Amino acid sequence: MTQENSIQNIAVTSGDDALHIAFGVDSSYFRGMGVAIASVIKNNPEMRCVFHVFAFSVSDDSRRRIAQLATRYAININIHVLNPDVLDEFREFPCFAQHHLGTFIRLLIPDLLQGVAKRVLYLDADLLCLGPMDELLSMDLExxxxxxxxxxxxxTSRTQIAALGLPVAEYFNAGVMYINVANWIAHDTQVKALTVLSTRELVFADQDALNVTLNGHIKFIDNKWNYRYHLVDFLSRGQKTLDVIAPVVFMHFTGPVKPWHDWCLHEAKTIFIGYQNLSAWHDMPLDQPRSARELKLFSKFLIKQGRTLEGIGWHVKYLWKRSAVSQKMLRKK
Structure with a gap:
């Protein structure tokens, strides 16, 4: 079932044996989140999971689809609509002006789940679960x-360890975090990370801030829990099949190309569609290239795969789009 919870009154009765899984999303990532949930359920049919969706706004369509997903699999999905005012005191700082507010939601989640969950698995919405998660239930986080x-x-690790001046030479990817809620709160992680964001220039925004704040307090686990797959790198080399040998639990599609892009000419798109068909987003068409950057990448991928004439055609569309954007900017001046 779905539950709509205000931040002042979060109430979930799930038992200590349930795994709490949280997403922080903005409008463009609800589909990715829904498909990620379907992939978790598909590969962990016996595990009791409680899902939490944190967002500053949720459309009627997204609410409907979330409710359908919860009903289909008889799972608990809690929608938490945040008040944008929660970040008002930080909005004057450049880092907050450069990113969507949804970027910073993961900094808020553990405090909001205090008294609800002892542990929470935070997941980015651009990943798929491809294996069992049962090891998490016995993982020591004390x-x-x-x-x-x-x-x-x-x-990334090498450059950011030096750039941030991290005392312990470790740098983690914040797309998957299994969090000890009590320890997070005792460390005052939320306030410390937001303070770092407002006082330092950072390349990777909240991920950098978390690495500064949690340096020396992270348990590093196997890559299978957050296997980063940068699709643009493979597609730029003309490669279109999944290149993974070791077992993977979470495949994290980092970078500008996502498997829900119709112009993602990679096997990952086929895998994504398979899980999308199990979700409440099964009828949603894949995203077409829209921005000049996306048009340029698409034309490049086509040419790399030997589809030269198609690639040239999309490159022409890219040039037209870039020209239109330039003219619009000139008119504004």
Missing amino acids: GCIAAAVHDQLET
């Missing part, structure tokens, strides 16, 4: 604030 996975060791 000596840490959260369990997470190292970000790319040769790229």
Whole structure:
């Protein structure tokens, strides 16, 4: 069943044996979240899960689909609509002006679930569950604030450890975090992370802020829990099949290309569609390329896969779009 909860009155009766899973989403990620939930249920049919959807606004269509998903699988999905005023004191800072408010929701979730869940699994909405999660139920989190996975060791981690001046040379990807709620709150993580966001220039916004705040308090776990798959890298090389050997629990599609993009010419799109067909978003068409950047990438992917004439046609559309945007900007001046 679905429940609509205000932040002042969150009430969930689920028992200690349920795994609480939380998403923080904005309007463009509800489909991804719904399909992610369907993939969790498909690959963990015996696990008791309680889902939490945190957002600053939820459309009627999204509410309807969430209710359908909850009914179809007889699961508990709690919708938590946040008051945008919660971040008012930070809005004057550049970092908050550069990103959608939804970017910062994951900083708020553990405090909001105090008294509801002892642990919460936070998931980004651009991932799929591809395996069983039962190991989480027995994972020891007592000596840490959260369990997470190292970000790319040769790229992001190396640069950000140095840039942020992290005392402990560790940097995690915040797209999947298994959080000890009591320890998070005792560390005053929310306030500390928001303060970092408002006082420092950061490349990866809230992820950088969390790495500064939680440095030395993270339990690092196997990559299978947050296997980053940067689709644009594979497609830019003309590769269109999934390149994974080891078992994966969560495949996280980082970067500008998502598997719900119709212009994602990769096997990941087929896998995504399979899970979308199990969700309440089964009738939603995939996203077409819209921005100049998306048009340019699509034309590049087509050419890399030998579809040269199609690629040239989409490159022409990219040039037209870029010209139209430039003219619009000139008129504004």
